[in-house]
Amino acid sequence: MDKKIIGLLVVGCLIFFSLGLLTGLFLFQGSDSDNEELALCKTRLEEVYPSIPEEIHSIFGEIIEKQENFLLVKGQIATSQFPVDGEIQAETIEVKVNLTDETKIFSIEMVKRPNELGPDESPADLFKETILTVNDLEVGKMVNASAGRNIKGEKEFTAVQVEYIQ
Numbered sequence: 001m002d003k004k005i006i007g008l009l010v011v012g013c014l015i016f017f018s019l020g021l022l023t024g025l026f027l028f029q030g031s032d033s034d035n036e037e038l039a040l041c042k043t044r045l046e047e048v049y050p051s052i053p054e055e056i057h058s059i060f061g062e063i064i065e066k067q068e069n070f071l072l073v074k075g076q077i078a079t080s081q082f083p084v085d086g087e088i089q090a091e092t093i094e095v096k097v098n099l100t101d102e103t104k105i106f107s108i109e110m111v112k113r114p115n116e117l118g119p120d121e122s123p124a125d126l127f128k129e130t131i132l133t134v135n136d137l138e139v140g141k142m143v144n145a146s147a148g149r150n151i152k153g154e155k156e157f158t159a160v161q162v163e164y165i166q
Helices: 002-028 032-048
Strands: 058-066 070-078 090-098 104-110 127-131 142-146 156-158 161-165
Touching: 058 090, 070 142, 090 142
Parallel strands: 090 156, 104 161
Antiparallel strands: 058 070, 058 142, 070 090, 104 127, 142 161
16 A cells, blocks of 8 residues: 555656646746847847957057057957946957058047038048157057958057057
8 A cells, every 4th residue: 555655646746747847848938029029139239239340450559668660559359249247348458560661650630620610621621630650659648550451369460550649
């Protein structure tokens, strides 16, 4: 008689376990509307937080070392598309930016306000470009160095142009 009771208990437990498992699968299975809602949320987030680019053609950062033929620039690159704990995730990198005789070094300053433009002037007349040399650059100032090609993952490149941000 004890074997019958134990057998019935085992079968009962298996039945209750199976029912619980099936109920859990049914209740926690994502419906199509849940998946559509998640896709919509992701789309809305992507409007605010653009995806990480597959190619990088320039680096914006601080000059931490200056020599006659190169700059060492410290900048940041995004490592995650969406913020974690409210902050954009970024990695600080140091890149050696080689300078050649062909590298254009310049700064741009605003010389007029938009409301000061005359009828014969274009928006380009708001700005003045000044050609510089490496001697005009200062450690601690910001630059945007462009390579004209994909430099993602590289620690050194030759710049086509360097915009000095004063």
